[in-house]
Amino acid sequence: MTARDKHAGKVALVTGVSAEAGGIGVGIARKLAAGGARLVVADLNPSLESYAPQLAEELGVEVQAFVGDLSDEPSVARMTAAARERFGKVDILVNNAGGGVIRPFLEHTPETLRTTIDRNLWTAVWCCYHVLPMMVERGFGRIINIGADSVRNGLANHAGYNAAKGGVHAMTTGLAREFARLDITVNTVAPCWVATPRYHAALAEKNPLADAFLSVIPKGRAVEISEIAAMVDYLAGDDAAFTTGQVLSINGGSTML
Numbered sequence: 001m002t003a004r005d006k007h008a009g010k011v012a013l014v015t016g017v018s019a020e021a022g023g024i025g026v027g028i029a030r031k032l033a034a035g036g037a038r039l040v041v042a043d044l045n046p047s048l049e050s051y052a053p054q055l056a057e058e059l060g061v062e063v064q065a066f067v068g069d070l071s072d073e074p075s076v077a078r079m080t081a082a083a084r085e086r087f088g089k090v091d092i093l094v095n096n097a098g099g100g101v102i103r104p105f106l107e108h109t110p111e112t113l114r115t116t117i118d119r120n121l122w123t124a125v126w127c128c129y130h131v132l133p134m135m136v137e138r139g140f141g142r143i144i145n146i147g148a149d150s151v152r153n154g155l156a157n158h159a160g161y162n163a164a165k166g167g168v169h170a171m172t173t174g175l176a177r178e179f180a181r182l183d184i185t186v187n188t189v190a191p192c193w194v195a196t197p198r199y200h201a202a203l204a205e206k207n208p209l210a211d212a213f214l215s216v217i218p219k220g221r222a223v224e225i226s227e228i229a230a231m232v233d234y235l236a237g238d239d240a241a242f243t244t245g246q247v248l249s250i251n252g253g254s255t256m257l
Helices: 024-034 048-059 073-087 110-138 159-182 197-204 208-214 225-236
Strands: 011-015 038-043 063-067 092-095 141-146 184-191 247-250
Touching: 011 024, 011 073, 011 110, 024 038, 024 048, 024 092, 024 225, 038 048, 038 073, 048 063, 063 073, 073 110, 092 110, 092 225, 110 141, 110 159, 110 184, 141 159, 141 225, 159 184, 184 225, 197 208, 225 247
Parallel strands: 011 038, 011 092, 038 063, 092 141, 141 184, 184 247
Antiparallel strands: none
8 A cells, every 4th residue: 555545535625724824723634645545625714715726736736725603603604514525534533723822820811711622622523513414424534633742741821722722631631432333443642832934933933932942841842744644644643543532642741751
């Protein structure tokens, strides 16, 4: 089997695929497409509509774009209905949509806390709720949530964010047990600080938080998007068929068993 055959015939839905360079979602989508998966990509930013055809041409696979707020249940219902109409199924769901407001807990407002939980928890809940029926029908599915290592290491200023991501981690185990007999696996990939453009900007600006975040990572660097995508790709493939209900930390040793 060639690398291009790994996900041949599969349809992958990846959320949080921003058209901006250097995003986690784009990295994951590229990796799954390299294995032959057709793509449904979703994001809140309307620029995704014009970016998707470029992505399809570059990757050589069919790409369907959906723009909408995935913390809104009717929006997710429309997205999954469109995916079913075009492809007939979703085999792989990657709940990557997120982006929290990181600040000391008492500096949050009710609005910033709701935003953080909406973006990170409700997006994953509604996507699972609407995609799982298609997986149950076919007796197959791979769900990979993007969590956060800060849930385990108690990183400064992350209490609100951890409330949301911790919910994602907990949902993982519940769904994994409920759907295991149907060959539907559910896992979470939990990265530490990610080497996005924002990370590189923080280093260049000598932001004091950069030192604080890096100080808890024994490897002394952020995780590369390619490293996250590789773990997602593994969990989406046949080699991981017996792996379910797990939170796999990609963290350079910031937490250890």
